[in-house]
Amino acid sequence: MAKTEFGTVCVPGTRLCLAKEHKCGPGTYEYRGYVYAMLAGVMKIEDDEIQERKIISIDSPRTPGILPKTGDIVTAKVTVVNSRVVQCVILCVGPSVLLPMMEVHWYHLSTAENELGVVIATAEGAPQGVNMVPISWSEMQCPKSLVKEPRKVARVLPENINDAMLTDEKPELKEENAVCNNGDAARLSTGATSPLFPPQRREFLTSRAGAFAGGVA
């Protein structure tokens, strides 16, 4: 567990420390050998696991709780499908569920690994709550209508599925937790539909977050 210290209240332009003392984290920038604050908030110093130096950052009322970084495995729900892009909304980052954010940050996502891809999908025209069953790495079939649809299926290791999660209690939250706890994709059947999700194609993807980009490619 990284040790975190909270310091003083800072405003943009506050000089925090020497550049060689601490590393610049989110909310700070380096200029002429010093680290300055960019946001209005509380200064936070935490240990960096990889390097020995501490990271200094600013916690502002506007910073979201968890922000996906490059290389993170995220769980996302697909919203728009085009011939060029597929847009999704990121729901979980690793094992933690993301709180709904007002600000929109754009990320490039990739499913270019065996463990990444579609986790939960419903067939077109099928009733809500009936999830398709994967029959190969690139196809899924609806158990009710027996329709086959092409999907890039994520590879789930059976021992990673948490059986305790496969209950009907609070279906939408459980489903997310199970998927996130694994880090991989997991297939679950939900008893009831969640009123939170719009009745579109309820597809869940686990994918790796790419570098931050200002727009969708």
Place this chain on the structure above:
Amino acid sequence: MPGPDLLSSQGLRLDGRRPNELRRIRCKLGVFTQPDGSAYLEQGNTKVLAAVYGPHQASKSKSSAEAVVVNCQYSMATFSTGERKNRPRGDRKSQEMSLHLRQALTAAIKTELYPRSQIDVYVEVLQADGGAYCASVNAACLALIDAGVPLKAYVCACTASVAWRDSTTPLVDVGHVEEAAGGVCLTVACLPSSGNIALLEMSHRLHVDYFDVVLSRAMQGCRDIEVVLDRAVREHLAEGWMEEDITAV
């Protein structure tokens, strides 16, 4: 000496202030819930509202691959001046003000952090009593901080003029009566902590020998305004933040 009588024999200006006295500044952050950041600022009788929409995807025509595009709109309400204004926005003066506002804010925002994005800043002048541009820059700075847009430092703007009574006395924070009387008006938008000037503009003519005096008076005015804005930001942080929010992380 040519020029209007901006200083009385008692050393008081046309509105009763001392030469180095700023008008009273009252400001508040977070006045609206819809925009990402907002602020209301009063500088004497000049009242200004600013609203900021934080970085979002830029339209294809405006987007830049290296940095964020700061989109400013300066608008004066029809009831803001003595004579009712016909065009609140889109007229030449408002467009020029929008460009100046953009110049000042782009100098303060860390633009390289959000390529292919745009930030929208809307400023509405509710009452213009001189120094409307300065009040706009100050209000926009507060609104940007409220929106959580990363800034290098505070950006403040101030005007200065000069009076010719006995000696050349620089006057800070020029009001509408002094502007209308025909005195020279130097507008400075700068980052007071580093002393970098973002925008410098002057009306009428001023002899180069007196320029330094007037400029340094305006820069000092910017530093004094920064103190006021800083206090408002800290108060806003203190009231908006509970102790449990910090320890819960």
